[in-house]
Amino acid sequence: MLRDADIRDGLCDYLETKYGKIRFFEELTIGKSRADIVMVTDEGLYGVEIKSDADTYERLSRQVRDYDRFFDYNYVVVGTTHAGHIKEHVPDHWGIITVEDDAGSLDCYEMRAPMRSPKVKLNNQMGLLWKSELAVLQEENGLYKYSDKSKMYRKKYLMESVDKELLKKQMLEVLFDRDYSIFE
Numbered sequence: 392m393l394r395d396a397d398i399r400d401g402l403c404d405y406l407e408t409k410y411g412k413i414r415f416f417e418e419l420t421i422g423k424s425r426a427d428i429v430m431v432t433d434e435g436l437y438g439v440e441i442k443s444d445a446d447t448y449e450r451l452s453r454q455v456r457d458y459d460r461f462f463d464y465n466y467v468v469v470g471t472t473h474a475g476h477i478k479e480h481v482p483d484h485w486g487i488i489t490v491e492d493d494a495g496s497l498d499c500y501e502m503r504a505p506m507r508s509p510k511v512k513l514n515n516q517m518g519l520l521w522k523s524e525l526a527v528l529q530e531e532n533g534l535y536k537y538s539d540k541s542k543m544y545r546k547k548y549l550m551e552s553v554d555k556e557l558l559k560k561q562m563l564e565v566l567f568d569r570d571y572s573i574f575e
Contacts, residue, residue, distance in 0.1 A: 401497025
């Protein structure tokens, strides 16, 4: 029986092999849910929800709603206990990865590839950025910094002032470069 902790490292190795240049964040709050893994690629943000063999589907419908609003693509990762029924619990645009223990190593299989979420909003994604990261985007785009203004104000200012496609690309670059050492 695989638990969440048994799945994470092997899953991240699998995703790095599959997608190449990526950045992971764990346990990121999105709406009223917490994303197990957020994966940043050149193409967009991926949400990864892990349902280990010990988990239930109790919160999954709410998690699906939140993930769909924040991430371009979504995966649900399931142990063998859930593999036969997971399609009934996630939308068709969600990818499905099954995992099982294979003599001490994790075997990952993509049952279904993810498609773009029809409900994702750049505004929600921009909310994942720190205030200092929004300031970087303001500077990159030659905008006034408004250092005394709130994160919400800065986000709105960027959304109104910068081409959405360019802003999305810049947001992904900023997330790739996120530096947690500022807290050390």
